[in-house]
Amino acid sequence: MKLLPGSPLTDAWTIMSEGARLRTRQELHDFLDELRAVPPPKRVYIGSCTGGPAFDHRLNNGLPCGPFASESDFNNFLVAPVARCPRKELVPYYRQRLADGHEIVFTHADLCGDHILVEPASGQITGIIDWEMAGWWPAYWEYIKSLFGNKYEQWWKTLVPEILHPYQHELRIESDLQQF
Secondary structure, eight states, rough: OOOSSSSSSSHGGGGHHHHHHHHHHHHHHHHHHHHHOOOSSSSSBBTTSSSSSSHHHHHHGGOOOBSSHHHHHHHHHHHGGGGGGTTTTHHHHHHHSSSSSSOOOEEEOOOOOOGEEEEETTEEEEOOOOOOOOOEEEEHHHHHHHHTTTTHHHHHHHHHHHSSOOHHHHHHHHHTTOOO
């Protein structure tokens, strides 16, 4: 962060003009569209950008996991902790609610206001940092993960659906699954 110019968006947002916020919003939207347009590898998988296991604070207590050969395998992994609870009927309940057909796209997977650097006066994005969780994930993953970063900041909860396609159904399920 010391090598890149700009301030974390978390620090800058409240002092930015509406014009600067509009620029940041548009640049983030365009950047994320560009990121998702990166062609997937020939062998589609869910995992790190190098083809190996994924690292994500949400999964496997932060230890590497995967790669997963399909979204179905990934969803089975997401639901596996539910099997440890006394109500075994919740496993099929949640598994049936997870779709297996999302597009697999390149994703930052840890997007939050602290990881976006901006020039506060203009709103220009000067950098996005902390790419260690980046990789190939279901299209909804960036949206739900972003809402858990800066989750107590109302401005962020408003901004995320403006820059990413909202996946409300997946967000509700993920909120439940995180309890296990």
